[in-house]
Amino acid sequence: MGGFYGGLRLSTAERYDCETDQWSLIAPMNKKRTFASAAVLNDKIYVAGGDDGNNCINYLNSVEVYDPDTNRWTFVAPMLFEREDFSCVAFHGCLYALGGCNETSSDLSTEKYDPAEDKWTEIPGMVIPSYCSKVEVIDDKILHAVSYHLLTELVRSSKNTPEDKFLHICLCKSQKSHRNSFDFGLCLIYVQQILSRTIFGRTNMF
Template identity: 45%
Template sequence: MAGGYRSKFVECLNLNQVDGDWYEVASMNEHRQCAASAVLNDQMCVAGGSDGGNNVLSSVELYNPVVNIWTNIASMQTKRWLHALVSYNGRLYTFGGLDSLNYLNSMESYDPREGKWKSLKPMNEERSGLSGVVYNDEIYAIGGCGLKSVERYNIRTNTWTNVGSLNHERYGSCACVVNGKIYVIGGFNDDASKSIEAYDATINEWKIETNTETPRRWASVVAL
């Protein structure tokens, strides 16, 4: 767990120790809030975010748990916070968010073998506070500020295609893939803060599955 409001501190919980506590590990090089994270080659990657002041970041750091060190890799081409970051097939993909002033539809990818970020096809819509997942070997950009729409990125053809829309606008939701479906949870607007929707690609449709007990905004989720 890394960063937060005006924080660069990082904590770790070893799940192999049933009664273990969270403990502090090496801090990131920069304070980061509303950053995005993913796993790249068994290392934790944290990209972008805000330093808690007026600065939006393009810098990216990798944490190596074996040696307990954070290392800066090449910066993104665009400063981003409230964006999405996913890892697929040994590469990082980041898309959407905000720079200092503007909503973003741009996307870029990092290949560690080349050591640099390169621009890819932009999304069809600007999305801030979106969710991003990899599903069926494609990347999904889900919702965002004022949006119900969802887009799917084909890595082979470098194209974005709109798919079925959510039932609610979702800003600050979280998403994961489990049992062959995408689940998106919470976020701002209407009843979205409690509801959970699931996407089935075989019918290209989102359905309300259930509600959480507590409204959720800016939460995180994983599938176990």
């Protein structure tokens, strides 16, 4: 969904059919987007933020949702902050937007979207603000891998924690990777209760 082609921003989107091993075009998004983030919530695809500028960066806070049953994209409430190079994740019926940057800041707060109310709200920020980070839901927590090999998690509110908050939990083993390599090459993989990190094809256990 979105991206670059020949230096131009795209609004096109494609779908992969694993049974036929083929890609096909679906309806294009309403906005051209690069460096956006997407997540699946309630069997629909949400794409948020990014930028749509061709000759200059134009940060976006708009959000649209794709319904595979109707093959249509529809705008929903925009995020509170314009942002790109961030991560979205679905968690407990809401959509979370973490990190990123825009023209004025690379220290953006965290916000979550409630589809029932079509509303974004700001929540307590991460321990270490970041961009180009990756997130995954594991053991009913949002695991957030950020720059400089740091790993944090979002702890849900409970009797012991009155509000959602992020905690610093550990450091990755390797301290040798260049920061940019870590930022742009990181993937979180969760398979059979094993968490690993892959950097340009190399996988190391935490």
